[in-house]
Amino acid sequence: MNKFILLSLIPQLLICAPAMGNTQVKTVHEQASKAVAIEAKAQRQYQNWADLKEQKSDEIREMKATEAWLEFQNQKYSRYVNKQEGVIAELKRRKEEAKRIKMELEPFLETVVDQLELFVKSDLPFLNDERTRRIQFLRDSLDDYHLQLSEKLRRVFEALLVETEYGQNISTSTQELMINGKTTQVTIFRLGRAALYYQTTDGSEIGIWDKDSNTWKTLAPTYALTLHRAKDMAERKRAVELLKLPLGVAK
Template identity: 40%
Template sequence: MLMRCLIFIFVSLLLGQAQAGVKVDEQLRLQELNSASQQRIDQLEQQRQAAAEQSQALLQQAQLLEQYNQHLSAMTAQQNQQSTQLEQDLQELQYSQQLALPMVHQLLSQLQNFVASDLPFLSQERQQRLTRLASLLDRADVSLAEKYRQVLEAYQIEMEYGETIEAYSGALNQQQVNYFRLGRTALYYQSLNGQSSALWQADQQTWLALDDAANRELSQAIAIAWQEQQAPALLLLPLPAAKEASDE
């Protein structure tokens, strides 16, 4: 009887230990499952955060791209407007040039007529200037503004002739003489030996010989204007008759 009791107790202890071992194994498996689940949850959370950050970055890029597109559209519209305005300005400029270029040609033609009817001083120099201007106006590589400037410059030179006196050497009937210009009022010449001189008569298109007194005055005038040997003085030179009076 005692033996049976001992066997029963021993068997009970063995069963209890077996059941306790089973519970420990189950707890270990549960802990492993919980740990794996937590790791998976952590990985999913990291992936979610990464996806959220990427989504936010893409959204910001989309916003920046939209702003850039709007800015680009505004720039394109402004450039189109400027291009249209530039085309209009070019058309107006071309029209202005079509009007202005004939005016410059007319200015040169008037200057040519004026020089042709003026006193015949510095004829070669003045004619070369007019010829150069005529050639300049026909050049396509020179701007209208430059053409206009040079024509006005020629006008300025001609205007200055009327405010100055000048002496220079030049040819007359195949001989060298000294010329004296009194503004553009009178033109004289004197032989190199100083023995003879004359005054240009515009109405008759010829030279009028001067007497001895006028010839001496002319010598003094040439010395003042050309050689600068004497100080300016009052010149008692004869003047040509007014052309308007002769026409009447």
């Protein structure tokens, strides 16, 4: 029974009350009140259920949104994990490659230094002390347990670069040579690695290093002026020009 119908019947019951006994009126009033209370309770329950339904609907929507977000994150992290696994695999490969290179590089560097020492000994005799000290420095470096392999490699390459540059430049230096059985002060002129000359301080005598006999050989005095010009070029005292000098012992 609708609550509004019950409420509208109450005045009518009150009008009819005089024709009814007190007991009947009380009974009707109690039944009407009980019906109104039941209807009110039903309305409250309905509203509670409606509110609960809306709340659950919100929770379901939120859970679906969370599920979609988690699914997206799972896919994203799956790609990230796959990428990281690839990076780790590459790092492992590089580690093994570095290990292999290290095993091959250390003995290779020893061989390079050995060959460099033989080359210096067979080369033109210039800067002997400096070049010998460099070779010894390389050997000490290769025997240094605490020195990183990369640093050992750098030092060897640096020494090779210095030796390479000797073949691309010219230089002059002063030293003493044994000439005609006596110690003589001379100026040494190095033409790359092509030839090595000497000239006495007074310019009266010149010579060239003979690779075949590993000795100094005297050159004709006619080359004295030419060699003097070459030394001035090396010392940047005159402009560069073409000169004619023997690369072997003059016949």
